[in-house]
Amino acid sequence: MTEPATARVDSLEGDPPLLRVEGLEVEFSTSAGVLRALDGVSFEVRAGETLAILGESGSGKSVTAQAVMALLPQPAGSIVGGRIWYGGRDIAAEPVKQVRKLCATEIAMIFQDPLSSLNPVFRVGDQVAEPFRRRRGMDKRQALGKALELLKRVGIPNAETRIRDYPHQFSGGQRQRIMIAMAIALKPRLLIADEPTTALDVTVQAQIMDLLADLQAETGMGLILISHDLGVVADVAQRAAIMYAGRVVETGSIREIYDHPAHPYPKGLLESIPSEGARGQRLTPISGSPPNLLAVPSGCPFHPRCEFAIDVCRTDVPMLRRPEGWEAGHEAACHRSEEVL
Amino acid sequence: MTAALPPMITTTPIATPTTATQTMQRARRARRGVKIRITVPIIIIGLYVIGAITVPVIYGFDPLRTELVDRLKPPGTTLSNGSIAFLGTDQIGQDLFAQMMMGARVSLAVGASTLIFAGLAGVTVGLLAGHFGGWMDTVLMRIADVQLAFPAILLAILLASVLGQGLTNIIIVLSIANWVVFARVTRSQVLALKNREFVEAGRALGAGHFHLIVRTLLPGCVAPILVVATVEFGHVILAEAALSFLGVGVPIGVPSLGSTIQAGTAYLTSAWWISTLPGIALAGLVLATGVLGDALRDFYDPTLRGA
Amino acid sequence: MADSTPLLKVRNLRVAYPIRSSVLMRHIGDNVAVSDVSFDLHQGETVGLVGESGSGKSTIARTIIGLVKASDGSIEFEGKDIARASWRQLKSIRREMQMVFQDPYASLNPRLTVRDIIAEAWRVHPGVVPRGAWTSEAKALMDRVGLNPDYSDRYPHQFSGGQRQRIGIARALALRPKLIVCDEAVSALDVSVQAQVLNLLEDLQADLDLSYLFISHDLSVIEHLCDRVLVLNRGVVVEQGTVDQLFDNPQDDYTKRLLAAVPVVRPWLEPT
Numbered sequence: 001m002t003e004p005a006t007a008r009v010d011s012l013e014g015d016p017p018l019l020r021v022e023g024l025e026v027e028f029s030t031s032a033g034v035l036r037a038l039d040g041v042s043f044e045v046r047a048g049e050t051l052a053i054l055g056e057s058g059s060g061k062s063v064t065a066q067a068v069m070a071l072l073p074q075p076a077g078s079i080v081g082g083r084i085w086y087g088g089r090d091i092a093a094e095p096v097k098q099v100r101k102l103c104a105t106e107i108a109m110i111f112q113d114p115l116s117s118l119n120p121v122f123r124v125g126d127q128v129a130e131p132f133r134r135r136r137g138m139d140k141r142q143a144l145g146k147a148l149e150l151l152k153r154v155g156i157p158n159a160e161t162r163i164r165d166y167p168h169q170f171s172g173g174q175r176q177r178i179m180i181a182m183a184i185a186l187k188p189r190l191l192i193a194d195e196p197t198t199a200l201d202v203t204v205q206a207q208i209m210d211l212l213a214d215l216q217a218e219t220g221m222g223l224i225l226i227s228h229d230l231g232v233v234a235d236v237a238q239r240a241a242i243m244y245a246g247r248v249v250e251t252g253s254i255r256e257i258y259d260h261p262a263h264p265y266p267k268g269l270l271e272s273i274p275s276e277g278a279r280g281q282r283l284t285p286i287s288g289s290p291p292n293l294l295a296v297p298s299g300c301p302f303h304p305r306c307e308f309a310i311d312v313c314r315t316d317v318p319m320l321r322r323p324e325g326w327e328a329g330h331e332a333a334c335h336r337s338e339e340v341l
Numbered sequence: 342m343t344a345a346l347p348p349m350i351t352t353t354p355i356a357t358p359t360t361a362t363q364t365m366q367r368a369r370r371a372r373r374g375v376k377i378r379i380t381v382p383i384i385i386i387g388l389y390v391i392g393a394i395t396v397p398v399i400y401g402f403d404p405l406r407t408e409l410v411d412r413l414k415p416p417g418t419t420l421s422n423g424s425i426a427f428l429g430t431d432q433i434g435q436d437l438f439a440q441m442m443m444g445a446r447v448s449l450a451v452g453a454s455t456l457i458f459a460g461l462a463g464v465t466v467g468l469l470a471g472h473f474g475g476w477m478d479t480v481l482m483r484i485a486d487v488q489l490a491f492p493a494i495l496l497a498i499l500l501a502s503v504l505g506q507g508l509t510n511i512i513i514v515l516s517i518a519n520w521v522v523f524a525r526v527t528r529s530q531v532l533a534l535k536n537r538e539f540v541e542a543g544r545a546l547g548a549g550h551f552h553l554i555v556r557t558l559l560p561g562c563v564a565p566i567l568v569v570a571t572v573e574f575g576h577v578i579l580a581e582a583a584l585s586f587l588g589v590g591v592p593i594g595v596p597s598l599g600s601t602i603q604a605g606t607a608y609l610t611s612a613w614w615i616s617t618l619p620g621i622a623l624a625g626l627v628l629a630t631g632v633l634g635d636a637l638r639d640f641y642d643p644t645l646r647g648a
Numbered sequence: 649m650a651d652s653t654p655l656l657k658v659r660n661l662r663v664a665y666p667i668r669s670s671v672l673m674r675h676i677g678d679n680v681a682v683s684d685v686s687f688d689l690h691q692g693e694t695v696g697l698v699g700e701s702g703s704g705k706s707t708i709a710r711t712i713i714g715l716v717k718a719s720d721g722s723i724e725f726e727g728k729d730i731a732r733a734s735w736r737q738l739k740s741i742r743r744e745m746q747m748v749f750q751d752p753y754a755s756l757n758p759r760l761t762v763r764d765i766i767a768e769a770w771r772v773h774p775g776v777v778p779r780g781a782w783t784s785e786a787k788a789l790m791d792r793v794g795l796n797p798d799y800s801d802r803y804p805h806q807f808s809g810g811q812r813q814r815i816g817i818a819r820a821l822a823l824r825p826k827l828i829v830c831d832e833a834v835s836a837l838d839v840s841v842q843a844q845v846l847n848l849l850e851d852l853q854a855d856l857d858l859s860y861l862f863i864s865h866d867l868s869v870i871e872h873l874c875d876r877v878l879v880l881n882r883g884v885v886v887e888q889g890t891v892d893q894l895f896d897n898p899q900d901d902y903t904k905r906l907l908a909a910v911p912v913v914r915p916w917l918e919p920t
Contacts, residue, residue, distance in 0.1 A: 056839065056841075201700035202865065202867070202910060202911075203700065203906060205909065206909045206911070228838065229911065231911030231913045232911045234914065235911070236910065236913045255914075258914050270913065272839045273839060273868065273913055274843070274846070274868045274873075276869065276912060279872065279892075279895075282847060282850070283843040283846055284843070285840055285841070285843030285844040285846075285847060286840035286844075287844070289808040289841065290841075291806075304841075337731070
């Protein structure tokens with residue numbers, strides 16, 4: 001395989017994004033028909049920055065990560081449009097094998113369920129040492145030394161003895177720490193965390209988020225946090241992209257979005273959360289259910305659930321744009337941001 | 342739809358094909374062929390059934406008739422009564438095709454009745470053992486283990502010597518030999534279902550044992566039982582043929598596929614068709630049930646359903 | 649509320665699973681899931697059980713509903729001790745207590761239509777609703793929980809997660825119970841849908857004078873819905889009180905840690 005001749009895009013800007021996704025489109029063929037899981041998703045992450053990708057089930061947030069990592073279920077899922085720029089290359093156009101090779105050393109990922117991501121029959125030390133042996137060519141002793149260092153770094157108590165234990169002997173939080181150790185082993189430039197704390201208890205959740213934030217500050221890697229929980233990421237992420245029905249509906253600084261949402265969907269989400277200080281008050285949910293991706297509504301996919309929908313919402317797909325009066329860098333895909341929000 | 346996808350399983354971020362990907366690929370491949378793999382065997386088995394019912398009637402088959410002039414005629418011979426025996430005749434001058442179809446009739450009947458008896462017993466035992474657990478489970482499953490350790494052939498010989506030969510006895514022997522498979526499959530399915538929330542929901546409603554077993558657990562076991570029944574159907578037919586071949590099966594004068602093959606072995610050098618053609622017919626029938634069972638398993642396997 | 653006898657009175661509840669030796673199945677010890685739990689629940693009240701995984705909160709719920717046997721202590725429903733009730737009494741008590749499960753996908757029998765899932769309760773308890781009225785009653789319940797009654801012949805997989813949880817609630821309502829135990833009933837739902845279901849639960853409580861025992865790991869949901877709360881840690885109640893007491897002035901260290909760990913949606917608004 002020869003290196004594809006792609007234009008270097010990062011030379012054009014001063015501070016090039018680590019990863020830039022442009023108009024990404026992903027389709028899945030299922031027994032019930034072809035569904036469009038991603039429909040024109042664009043975002044970018046810079047080194048040292050944390051981007052939260054937020055959305056409910058079926059919004060496409062996990063598919064986005066799978067597409068970047070070339071982990072789309074084959075052959076059902078495929079990228080049908082758009083680009084994924086990384087290090088001046090469009091990795092969406094490259095063969096899966098090559099992307100996986102890149103991901104092995106430069107882009108790492110952690111998943112929601114650490115138990116099913118760890119191999120139950122190998123000691124955790126050997127699993128954490130694996131990348132050093134395979135990718136760095138270290139011998140077993142050296143690699144285990146590195147693994148121990150990492151396990152200590154991610155806060156496994158008594159790492160010296162526990163390195164010989166098997167995954168089931170660790171608690172859920174510790175397993176996620178081990179997964180993180182494996183992910184950062186080769187000092188990736190970008191870490192994608194797909195619902196890293198969803199399966200964990202509240203008290204552990206906060207610790208894992210802190211660990212991720214610390215590691216990022218230390219290494220300067222880019223971090224993509226994928227979550228359904230608007231609260232969990234608020235402390236750690238600087239920017240957010242809110243997804244709905246396979247599209248990014250709002251993006252900008254997380255604080256701006258939460259304080260002045262420019263799209264009715266994030267606004268509705270924020271109002272749905274039972275918040276303290278509102279004890280005993282009635283919640284204001286978004287009506288209806290998330291759309292079936294096999295039958296996404298015409299126009300703005302949110303219009304059937306939107307209290308502000310008018311005729312144009314039913315016919316025209318709104319593009320991401322900065323609504324007048326909102327800060328630079330804050331964009332929303334709504335026809336009526338200015339009028340109604 | 343992301344939630345419906347199988348979980349990603351990777352041990353490291355290192356580029357190895359994920360299990361999820363492999364599963365999907367397997368799923369695609371499996372689903373593509375499943376419809377064909379179900380319809381073709383059903384058509385084949387259907388032809389056997391139609392043949393078994395109609396052919397002996399059309400030919401006016403009489404197992405006791407002997408036509409010595411027409412003995413051991415090769416396929417395609419015109420017989421003394423003017424008809425053409427396109428599969429030849431056997432050692433007593435019977436038309437082999439009619440005889441095979443009569444044999445298929447016996448084989449299919451034995452197979453079906455055995456399945457009903459073994460299935461009823463096995464499913465009941467499996468439901469009880471799985472639902473109640475505890476000592477009931479231990480006792481019933483130990484009985485099943487003992488049964489598995491006891492060779493069916495030995496049982497058949499024993500029964501044939503005590504009760505004498507007969508179709509009923511074969512069905513009894515084969516039912517005793519085969520109920521365990523049903524019991525085991527049903528039990529494991531019940532154990533898997535038992536802790537599912539919707540079964541607990543039934544218990545929370547206050548449903549009694551009978552209600553839970555019959556209305557909640559049993560419907561959930563139908564698919565795997567159907568799969569096993571299909572595969573077992575082939576096994577039973579084969580076992581019946583084996584028993585008849587050994588002479589402890591159907592009584593003399595009842596032409597099952599097995600006994601026809603057995604009768605032909607004496608003439609293998611001079612009249613190869615007497616053993617070979619029923620053998621091929623038997624193999625075809627058993628193969629069809631095997632493929633059908635395998636296809637049904639894929640059809641009902643939720644992990645092989647598309648995303 | 650406190651004037652009458654409580655609807656549910658739990659005293660010194662202990663649930664332990666026996667550990668048996670692998671060979672002879674001899675009893676060699678106990679795995680204690682819940683110990684010495686006591687609380688009252690009055691008509692029309694919502695009591696929350698909150699705790700992390702392994703705290704025993706689900707075990708308590710399942711013991712009260714009768715899915716798990718208590719090792720010690722008593723559970724009284726309207727003054728009748730469940731442990732000492734006859735089979736017949738127990739069946740009538742069961743009618744008064746229903747459960748809504750966590751997983752809207754797993755808790756509905758995939759082979760039954762919505763109508764049959766709801767009617768299952770009437771099949772188990774004959775005499776509540778005459779057979780001829782099952783369909784119309786099921787449709788009325790569907791309407792009550794915000795589902796289109798025209799979909800009564802559909803199967804669970806044809807509904808979204810939030811709609812399925814509504815089916816689960818309709819099933820729980822079918823026997824017109826006094827107490828509904830909600831075991832993580834909104835935890836699996838998306839935020840926007842979770843709010844719908846929480847509102848529905850509140851409406852039903854107001855209309856039908858229901859009582860809820862609400863189990864959740866999510867403190868914001870507990871704070872929103874409950875009147876009184878029990879905080880559980882490793883099978884023991886570490887603190888109980890009204891929502892105001894507990895959230896505004898927690899006493900126990902574990903409660904404080906738990907509250908401090910709750911993610912805040914707008915951390916920048918918090919006083920540091």
